[in-house]
Amino acid sequence: MTLNCKGQLLDLDTPKVMGILNITPDSFYDGGSYKSEDDLLKKVNSMLLQGATFIDVGAYSSRPGADYVEEKEELARIVPIVKLLIHHFPDIILSIDTFRSTVAEECLKHGAAIINDISAGNLDSKMISTVGKYKAPYILMHMRGNPNSMQHKTHYKDLLGEMIFYFSEKVALARESGIQDIIIDPGFGFAKTLEQNYEILKKFSLLQQLELPILTGISRKSMIYKLLQNTPKEALNGTTALHMYALGQGSKILRAHDVKEAMECITLFNTIDTK
Known part of the structure; x- marks a missing residue:
């Protein structure tokens, strides 16, 4: 599996890490963490040095x-923030976490590479055509x-079947709109x-029948800390355990707050997987 990000072809046969950069004041884990541009740049630089292939920026x-x-x-x-990061890290691969086509387009114009849409186009009818216009990779959640x-809205007769x-x-x-590179979440x-x-x-593993990354x-989500009866700050160990399981089931990208630990999972998984 490969992914074309602004002409750079990425091989997803080796799983990758997407570092999370929330620039919102109210995100569940790291809302309001960055008080200055320097704080933000240090965080991004750290994630890149730790091995993040993508940085996912969200403002909502x-x-x-x-x-x-x-x-x-x-x-x-x-x-x-997109302008700032492109200026300081010209080779950065930015993913934009938004469900609005106008936000997606402005960010793509200024150098972002990927659109990560929690609604898969359901909250903005222009989103899919906008992403198609820019031939950008699209994450469908x-x-x-x-x-x-x-x-x-959690009642399903067949959860996995309905998701597929x-x-x-x-x-x-997405294909009809000219989107070539699609990732499912x-x-x-x-x-x-x-x-x-x-x-x-x-x-x-049933999701692999879609033949997409x-x-x-x-x-650090509530599915971890509620089950373990702790908090998001205490959920790194649980996150790591589930990351390893997801890799074993075929996940190609780990979207993570903790890049170093996610990369360690991939290193250990690859060592086991190639033996």
Whole structure:
């Protein structure tokens, strides 16, 4: 499997890490962490040195109950950061975590490479065509409703079967719009109960029938810390355990707050996998 990011062809046969950069004040784990440009640049530099292939920048928290952010505010938060990071790290591969086509387009214009859409186009009908116009890789996540309503939409007759059907339809739409590089994200925690999150992990390999790279986004999430009865700050060990399991089930990208530890998982997994 390969991914074309602004002309750079990445081999996903070796799993990669996507470092998380939340520039929101209210994200569940690291909201409001960066008080200055220097703080932010140091964080990004650290993630890149630790081995992150991608940096995923988000300016709108998608946690349940998060504050609504006007489009103008999201643009004001994220576009200057994209410009800053491209200036300081010209070779950086930036992923933009947004469900708005206007935000996606502005960031792509200024050098971002990938669009990471929690709604797979459901919250903005222009998103898929916009990504297609720029021939950018597109991360399609499975979710029902929106971040405020999703936890009331957790009834499924066949969870994995419905997810595969959802992705099949979305992939067809993306292909029609000229998107060549597609990544799927099961959407852990989005319109899923704690038990359903683990059902997805248990049957994770079924998603491989879509023949697309799979991104795993479980870093420090409530599916870990609620089960272990601790907090997001104490959920690194649980995250690492599930990262290793996801790699064994075929995940190609780990979206993680803790790049060093995720990279260590990949190193250990590759050593086992090639023996």
